[in-house]
């Protein structure tokens with residue numbers, strides 16, 4: 001906990017700094033912010049059971065797959081460089097699938113900064129009045145600014161205009177900042193000081209640099225990444241005061257996603273009355289070592305959650321000695337480096353010609369995995385192998401090579417063993433899009449010369465079965481009212497409309513699906529234990 005008694009006081013009439021004590025020690029502030037969210041169960045902010053500070057608790061049991069609360073964050077912003085998202089309503093203007101409708105009009109860039117994009121004149125006008133008038137020159141000067149840093153500018157501008165209430169200001173003042181942790185690291189301290197000074201200058205020097213400097217790590221620590229349901233990656237950041245109290249676990253009981261400007265928190269597991277809510281601050285699909293190093297770098301703690309402990313135990317059981325475990329971690333990094341080079345090579349042809357040959361990349365991955373497990377084989381569920389397979393599928397799709405894309409995606413997805421949650425839904429949709437792409441091929445397409453590949457009707461049956469499962473899981477993960485869930489159900493309905501015979505939900509379809517899936521997984525050399533059950 002940092003308690004910086006020299007914190008500047010001259011930042012606004014109703015903004016008085018107090019040393020940090022954990023928000024739970026201020027029940028009036030806690031109640032005020034809890035009243036601002038729409039929750040399905042009573043919530044409370046108390047001393048955390050996970051971290052040294054505060055945490056968010058449910059006072060009534062929440063079953064798995066339920067909404068815990070939804071909220072309009074105090075402020076949200078899109079990262080510069082994500083053009084399809086409207087910087088005001090935060091909608092993906094290219095997302096026909098997400099809402100099952102036509103894409104919105106192409107987002108147009110602001111003529112001033114040429115960075116912020118808006119999907120309509122109304123959004124542009126509203127954003128101008130609310131924040132863009134102040135931020136246009138900031139974006140013009142730093143076009144690649146990260147959303148968290150842009151939001152610090154917004155906070156300071158709003159504070160100057162009295163657009164932040166006393167309660168909001170007091171809560172922000174009590175946020176964990178890790179200011180001392182940053183200060184103890186010369187390079188990182190220089191970086192936050194630099195960014196803080198930029199905010200200070202943007203105010204014409206009217207706001208104390210001590211405050212702007214400190215707010216940079218405060219926002220990094222407390223902003224939640226803005227991830228719409230249909231996206232695997234986040235596209236911006238938001239500061240939601242209630243959500244700042246949620247602690248991290250790599251095996252969380254809840255997760256956050258965005259529907260337009262609305263933040264939604266849903267349960268991934270049953271949380272008994274009195275239980276603390278946890279979310280994963282980082283991409284939960286990444287391997288233990290990378291998770292640990294990211295948490296350490298961004299949040300200055302070592303994670304001791306059951307998953308981290310369990311995975312390290314699994315590696316010890318498999319590999320026995322420290323040198324072998326170290327070699328395995330080195331191999332994990334090597335696969336990741338290889339995949340990032342291959343992805344960049346595909347995006348910028350000619351830049352890394354050595355990585356443009358996807359078959360060559362696959363061979364290199366095989367060599368790396370065999371080296372790490374010389375006497376057995378790399379377990380298919382251990383990252384980053386499943387993610388690398390999914391990325392290779394993407395690369396094959398980029399070249400229109402459907403068969404190798406399908407094989408790689410099936411191996412990546414089914415063998416990862418993830419069978420529920422938001423990541424399962426996103427990954428299944430990747431597999432389903434490839435399966436559906438076969439439906440657009442002519443029956444005499446060369447791809448069907450491979451007699452082991454199931455016939456187009458069988459591929460359609462598997463796609464229907466997977467869509468049916470994914471639809472149900474999307475409803476559980478994101479909720480039936482989420483646009484993404486509705487979009488997936490619409491795709492299922494349109495595929496079913498063209499499919500003769502049995503439909504999902506019937507015993508007949510389950511049998512048909514089991515036979516078709518068996519053919520497909522045999523073709524992809526996937527053991528039967530990994531098949532999906534309907």
Ligand SMILES: C[S@@+](CC[C@H](N)C(=O)[O-])C[C@H]1O[C@@H](n2cnc3c(N)ncnc32)[C@H](O)[C@@H]1O
Pocket residue numbers: 022023048050051052053054055175176221222243244245246247248249298299300301302303304
């Ligand atoms: C968004 S805040 C969460 C609320 C915080 N506990 C508080 O009192 O304000 C994030 C910070 O909480 C702490 N934290 C969150 N999860 C943790 C965990 N699993 N172990 C240790 N500290 C954690 C870290 O200091 C992290 O940077």
